[in-house]
Amino acid sequence: MKMIARVRAYLSAMNFLVGLYGCSTKMGFLQGVRYTSYRFFCRCWFLINRGTTIVPLSQKSFDKRGWATFQSSTLTKYCDEVLAEIRSKERDDFGLFDANGVLTKPLQTLLPNFTNDLAKELDPFLSSIMGSHVKIFYGRLLKSEPADVRSGSQIWHADGGPGSCINVLLYLQETTAQHGAIEILDFDTSKKLFSVEALSNLQSDSERREGKAFLKSNSKSETRKVRNEWYIDYINKNQCSTAQPIGPSGLCVAFKNNTIHRGGYPENGYVRYALILHFYPALSPLTRAPGAQKGYEKTAAFPNNPAF
Numbered sequence: 568m569k570m571i572a573r574v575r576a577y578l579s580a581m582n583f584l585v586g587l588y589g590c591s592t593k594m595g596f597l598q599g600v601r602y603t604s605y606r607f608f609c610r611c612w613f614l615i616n617r618g619t620t621i622v623p624l625s626q627k628s629f630d631k632r633g634w635a636t637f638q639s640s641t642l643t644k645y646c647d648e649v650l651a652e653i654r655s656k657e658r659d660d661f662g663l664f665d666a667n668g669v670l671t672k673p674l675q676t677l678l679p680n681f682t683n684d685l686a687k688e689l690d691p692f693l694s695s696i697m698g699s700h701v702k703i704f705y706g707r708l709l710k711s712e713p714a715d716v717r718s719g720s721q722i723w724h725a726d727g728g729p730g731s732c733i734n735v736l737l738y739l740q741e742t743t744a745q746h747g748a749i750e751i752l753d754f755d756t757s758k759k760l761f762s763v764e765a766l767s768n769l770q771s772d773s774e775r776r777e778g779k780a781f782l783k784s785n786s787k788s789e790t791r792k793v794r795n796e797w798y799i800d801y802i803n804k805n806q807c808s809t810a811q812p813i814g815p816s817g818l819c820v821a822f823k824n825n826t827i828h829r830g831g832y833p834e835n836g837y838v839r840y841a842l843i844l845h846f847y848p849a850l851s852p853l854t855r856a857p858g859a860q861k862g863y864e865k866t867a868a869f870p871n872n873p874a875f
């Protein structure tokens with residue numbers, strides 16, 4: 568029985584590591600390979616149809632580093648207008664954001680032209696880092712306010728969706744460290760940390776305690792907390808550099824869904840408004856995405872079908 572459990576643990580670690588290095592995801596090779604194959608298909612399609620205009624270097628460096636930023640005066644203008652609209656709505660509607668700071672109305676009611684306006688600006692940048700056209704799976708508007716302790720996405724974590732997913736955070740006002748700008752660990756270091764964790768799962772608890780490796784707890788939230796402390800320890804001991812992109816309203820921070828990050832923890836006296844969008848590879852340009860009719864509500868953490 569013990570032997571079977573050991574073989575199972577090895578196979579599961581193998582599935583995890585091949586998924587991580589082959590498909591850039593924590594979900595394992597068996598689940599993640601469909602998304603990576605579809606991204607490959609979209610990249611080939613894009614390459615054939617775009618010819619020489621593609622910039623493969625920006626896609627490669629994005630894959631390695633795990634994040635990139637973009638800004639333009641049009642985006643700033645757009646985000647300023649969106650924030651003015653939110654602030655005016657907030658005056659008459661105290662329930663505009665829920666207890667978690669998520670907008671309670673469908674995104675389109677607040678931003679009717681949101682895809683078309685954003686698409687024109689973001690499409691070239693996102694296509695260059697995705698290496699293909701892109702489409703949106705969901706969008707959420709977040710208002711982050713000061714709290715006594717970090718919780719949820721404010722502690723170090725990786726989202727763990729498909730490796731083809733790019734998260735985009737669009738700041739709706741000038742965002743500094745005090746506003747709770749996002750902090751990101753590069754993808755190469757993130758992968759190293761995930762590998763140590765996967766390999767330490769093969770050890771017994773006492774072996775792990777000895778090696779001071781991260782120790783899983785029975786509760787999910789407790790495990791997240793312990794993992795966060797373990798990440799902080801690793802980052803400090805190894806002097807890993809973490810990036811914290813800050814900038815004017817309209818700054819777009821794109822990062823790999825599986826790279827380690829934390830954010831949205833403003834200091835007292837500060838508030839942060841940001842739009843979070845999840846992008847996936849597509850065969851046609853964003854401006855022609857059928858999602859514009861369907862809306863961008865979050866119905867699941869990630870799509871079941873990569874070709875949604």
Ligand SMILES: O=C(O)CCC(=O)C(=O)O
Binds near residue numbers: 734
């Ligand atoms: O609010 C933030 O800065 C972090 C958001 C986050 O963790 C995410 O979008 O996955």
Ligand SMILES: [Fe+2]
Binds near residue numbers: 725726
């Ligand atoms: Fe996250």
